[in-house]
Amino acid sequence: MPDSISPTGTPNPKMTARNVSVYYGDKKAIDNVSIDVDRDNVTAFIGPSGCGKSTFLRTLNRMNDTIPSARVEGDIKLDGEDIYSSAMDVVQLRARVGMVFQKPNPFPKSIYDNVAYGPKIHGLAEGKVELDTIVERSLKRAGLWEEVKDRLTDSGTALSGGQQQRLCIARAIAVDPEVILMDEPCSALDPIATAKIEELIHELRGRYAIVIVTHNMQQAARVSQRTAFFHLGNLVEYGQTTDIFTNPRETRTKDYITGRYG
Amino acid sequence: MNSPDALDAAVDRTPTDWNAPDMQARIRRRYASERRFKYVGLSAVAASAAFLAFLLIVMIGNGIGGFTQTRIALPVDFETAPISVDPDLLRSGSGEAALANADFQGLVEYAATAAYGPGANQYFSDGAWVLVRRQIAANPDLLLGKTVFDLPAASDIDIANKSEGSAEAERAVKLLDSRHALSKSLNVAFLTGGDATDPALAGIWGALKGSLLTMLVTLVLAFPVGVLASLYLEEYAARNRLTDIIEVSINNLAAVPSIIFGLLALAVFINLFGMPTSSPLVGGVTLALMTMPVIVIAGRNAIKSVPPSIRDAALGVGASRVQVVFHHVLPLALPGILTGTIIGMARALGETAPLLLIGMRAFIADPPGGITDPSTVLPMQIFLWSDEVDKGFVEKTSAAIIVLLVVLLSMNAFAVYLRNRFEKRW
Numbered sequence: 124m125p126d127s128i129s130p131t132g133t134p135n136p137k138m139t140a141r142n143v144s145v146y147y148g149d150k151k152a153i154d155n156v157s158i159d160v161d162r163d164n165v166t167a168f169i170g171p172s173g174c175g176k177s178t179f180l181r182t183l184n185r186m187n188d189t190i191p192s193a194r195v196e197g198d199i200k201l202d203g204e205d206i207y208s209s210a211m212d213v214v215q216l217r218a219r220v221g222m223v224f225q226k227p228n229p230f231p232k233s234i235y236d237n238v239a240y241g242p243k244i245h246g247l248a249e250g251k252v253e254l255d256t257i258v259e260r261s262l263k264r265a266g267l268w269e270e271v272k273d274r275l276t277d278s279g280t281a282l283s284g285g286q287q288q289r290l291c292i293a294r295a296i297a298v299d300p301e302v303i304l305m306d307e308p309c310s311a312l313d314p315i316a317t318a319k320i321e322e323l324i325h326e327l328r329g330r331y332a333i334v335i336v337t338h339n340m341q342q343a344a345r346v347s348q349r350t351a352f353f354h355l356g357n358l359v360e361y362g363q364t365t366d367i368f369t370n371p372r373e374t375r376t377k378d379y380i381t382g383r384y385g
Numbered sequence: 386m387n388s389p390d391a392l393d394a395a396v397d398r399t400p401t402d403w404n405a406p407d408m409q410a411r412i413r414r415r416y417a418s419e420r421r422f423k424y425v426g427l428s429a430v431a432a433s434a435a436f437l438a439f440l441l442i443v444m445i446g447n448g449i450g451g452f453t454q455t456r457i458a459l460p461v462d463f464e465t466a467p468i469s470v471d472p473d474l475l476r477s478g479s480g481e482a483a484l485a486n487a488d489f490q491g492l493v494e495y496a497a498t499a500a501y502g503p504g505a506n507q508y509f510s511d512g513a514w515v516l517v518r519r520q521i522a523a524n525p526d527l528l529l530g531k532t533v534f535d536l537p538a539a540s541d542i543d544i545a546n547k548s549e550g551s552a553e554a555e556r557a558v559k560l561l562d563s564r565h566a567l568s569k570s571l572n573v574a575f576l577t578g579g580d581a582t583d584p585a586l587a588g589i590w591g592a593l594k595g596s597l598l599t600m601l602v603t604l605v606l607a608f609p610v611g612v613l614a615s616l617y618l619e620e621y622a623a624r625n626r627l628t629d630i631i632e633v634s635i636n637n638l639a640a641v642p643s644i645i646f647g648l649l650a651l652a653v654f655i656n657l658f659g660m661p662t663s664s665p666l667v668g669g670v671t672l673a674l675m676t677m678p679v680i681v682i683a684g685r686n687a688i689k690s691v692p693p694s695i696r697d698a699a700l701g702v703g704a705s706r707v708q709v710v711f712h713h714v715l716p717l718a719l720p721g722i723l724t725g726t727i728i729g730m731a732r733a734l735g736e737t738a739p740l741l742l743i744g745m746r747a748f749i750a751d752p753p754g755g756i757t758d759p760s761t762v763l764p765m766q767i768f769l770w771s772d773e774v775d776k777g778f779v780e781k782t783s784a785a786i787i788v789l790l791v792v793l794l795s796m797n798a799f800a801v802y803l804r805n806r807f808e809k810r811w
Contacts, residue, residue, distance in 0.1 A: 186700065191623060218703030228694035230713065240712075241702035291698070298702055 137162040137302055137332040138183060138220075143197035145178050145187065152178045155197070156358045158351055160302065165324060165333045167347035167364065169340060171379065174353040176336045177225075180304050183334065184220035185213050201302070218245055221295035225307040227287035229279030229294070234271050237279040237290055238262060241298035257297055264330075265293035266323050285316025292323065296331075303327070305335040309342065321346050340380055344368050352376045444786050451784025454572035454585065455538040455546040457508055457561055461496040461517075462531045468492045475525035484522055489514040493536075501560060508557055510537040510585035535568065540584040540777025547780075575784065579750045580766065584777025587770070589788050591752040595665055595745070595760030596734060596792070602669020602756055603676055603733050608726055610673075611680025612715075615722070618681070619688040620710050639678035646675050647739030655743060663744040663759035671743060672733040679732070683725020687718035720804040727800035731793055737764040763789040 136159035145153035153175045160166050160183070168176040178187070185206060187193040199206050206216055218241065229237050238258045241247075248254035258275070262268040267289045271282070279290050288308055295303055305324075309317040324333060324346045337343050343350055344364060351361040352373075360367060360376045371377045402408065470487050493514045497505040513536040520534065521527050538546065545554035546567060561567050578588025614635075622628045650671035654660045660667045691714050699709040740746070745761050746769060753760035761769070763785060770782040 184701075186697070189696070189700065214703050214705050216703075217701060222697075222701035224694065224697055224701070226694055228692075228698040230695065230698060231717065240699075240704075244702075244704055244708055244712075294698075294702060 135162050136160060137202065139198075139200045140179075140183075141198040141200075143179070143182060143195065143199060145175070145182055145196075146194045147190070148192045152356055153182070154356045156353075158358060158361055160332055160334055161349055162332050163329050164348035165328050165335060165346055166349040166351065167343035168334065168336045168351050168353060169338075169343050169379075170353035170359075172338070175356040176351075176353045177306050179353070180306055180334060180336050183302070183304055184217050184222055186217075186222065188213060218298045219300055220302040220304060221298065221300035223288070223291050223295055223303065223305045223308045226311050227284055227291055229282070229287050229290050231278060231280050233276045234262075234279050234282070234290060235275040238293050238297045241294060245298055247298065261293040261297040262290075264296050264327065265289045266319065266326070267293055283316070285312050285319060288312060288316070288320060289323065292320075292327075296327075300331060302332040302334065305333065307336050307338060310338060317342070340368075352379060354379070441790075444783055444790065447780060448783030448785075448787040450547045451780040451782075451787075452572055452575060453547075453569050454575070455543040456535045456568050456570055457538050457542070458566040458568070459493070459496055459509070459513075459534045459536050460500055460531065461492065461534060462499075463528050464530070466492055467495055470521070470528060472525040472528045475522065475528075484518055487518075489518045493517060501564070501566075505557075508539055508542050508561065510539050511583045512581070512586045513537060535570075537574075537585045538567075540775055543585060544776055544780075575781070579752050580748060580761070580769070581750060582748075584773070584775050584781050587778070587781055589763075589766065589781075589785050591749060592761050592763045592766035592785070593788060593792070594752045595668075595749075596762040598665035598753060598756050598760065599668040599672060599762055600730060600734060602666055603672040604726075604730060606670060606673035607676040607680055607729070611677045611726070611729075612684055612722055614677075615681045615684030615688060616710055616715065619685050620706065620714065635678045635681050638674075639682060641675075642738075643675055643736055644738040644742070646671050647742030649674070650739060651742045661757045661759070663747050663749070663761075664757045665753060665760050665762075666756040667743045668740050668745055668760075668762065669756065671739050672736060675736070675739070676726075676729040676733050679729035680722070680726050683728070684718065684722045687721025687725065688714060690721065691717045716807070720807045723803045723807070724800055727796055727803075731796055734793060734796070735764050735789070737762075737768055740765055763792065 138160040140159075141157045143153060143156045144151060156179060168180060170176050181187045182195050182199060183206075187195060195207060201216070201220065204211060206220075230240065232240070235258055238261050239248075239254050242254060242257050248257055259268060259272075262271065267286060270286060271277075271290075279287065282290060288311075292303075292308075309320050312320065321342065324335065327333060335343075335346060347364045349361070350364040350367040352359045352367065352371075352375075354375055360371060360373045362372075367376060368380055371380065377383075468487050468489070468491070470483050474483050493509060494506040497509060501508065516536055517534055537543075541550055541554040542557055542561075544550045545558045546569070549555075550558070558567065574586060575588045577590050578586065579591030581587040618628065618631065622631075650667055654667050654670055655662055660670075695713050695717065696709055699713050704712065740762060744759075745765050747759060747761070748769070749759050749761050751758075767782055767785045767789065770778045770785060
């Protein structure tokens, strides 16, 4: 990693990654990446397809564990706790570091059950009334409450794509996570639904540490305060979003954000 | 060279004439080939429908008679009959011995001769006198005067009455018919009785109950084992040489000829473990061995078809692997697993060969009381009856086939119902 990149982009990081490499079998997908995820800001990961930004995102809540050939080296800490240590319970980790996926993937259950599922399995609600409260609060925070409050028993899969994605965000919020990871959450949505999700990210900022992977550079510029540019498994540049987009230090970054390649 | 002029020349060719004769011919050929394909497909469907219709029509035509029975009215005048049982003794409840000693066979012979001439007792089923005794035991007042008993006809009379019989039987039918003594009724004994040597008395219930008990044992063993095995192999097992070998072994197990399972059951379950011969228990365990790989294969396919995004979604909110499997994967895979299970069960229901070897081809007159009682099963009963010399068993065989097909069709209908019911949740 070039010295010009300061991994400590923030004085008070929520998550810290140091010298992280990820392998799929023999293939190295992420090469020695160090980065901090800020507590109060939105961090965007940008870069061309196949640069490893999604892979890196999935190491932050150990979703890569489900891929048998994946191997992670280096340190990743959540509030100073090593998330790959044997003392860390992966189920709890994923409740603390929630995830929203590229394609909206609601459960084929009712809207209510989609949101209530996480709190139920973690025993976060005592009784039906409290569960109702959690569901309502989560749907409100995800900006979906007004649209679905009269049809909570309808199937989550019957909603439109944008609504489904906000339902997935509500589902992630419902377990009260500390960090929300979003893997290209708008790539399957139309511009109007995308605008709603972006607005939502603004509102959620500060309450949750948010990391978003995106192909869309305008989106990164709009929603994030920090931007990390990945290329071929390397972290090329990490800094304030305004700096990255107006005054990149690296030529590769400059070429990418000006549309020279990628 | 790619000079602009050369490119223009290439582009500037004569415009395609979509109405030219060769274009029209091409369109006609395309339509003709579509029509040909449609007719070939239609005739394939029609052929298979015709086979099915042929099977059903022939079976129903042959077998429907098995559900009815010719009965002959036998008037008995107890004033003159050579039998002496005191009705008071029967009423007092101690007539068992009196009934056992009384010669009811002689009574039937006497009454038949009196009513229809010498040799007429041959018209009646061999077991007819048992019915007379049963009716008298139930109602001793019959002994006090003249009574007409409605008794099952012997199988040759039954055949002659329903269709073509031997010349002798046809003469008897003509005689009986002229006296208005013949009637036809639903053969209740066929649906409620066990096997018998006399076709007029043979019933399917023993075999049907044996089949149901065997299927129950098979289901209870094969379904949980099959589902858990497929879940483990798909969701937990690492992909390595060992799981490859297990997968190949399961596929091979599904293809092993069924008779080999019968030999295995004979050697292991009966000879080694001493489980009861001819019992639905051993039959069910044997068929479970055959059905389990079918369920595993169907289950794995159903589990594979659950989209990975659902697993990601559940893991993403912090579900454990067991929770992912039982809350999300299994409910979504269940319709497919159930369909596979029913297919496997239907195959097991029609299986005969392995059951031959564990002794389920014995003649068993009483319906089994439980899974350890000796019993037979529907396909085995069909096999046994088709082997009988007595012509009366021909229609019994077809009737048993109808019963087997009805059970199969209801199982399939149940599978369709279950699939539709569970798929609504998607």
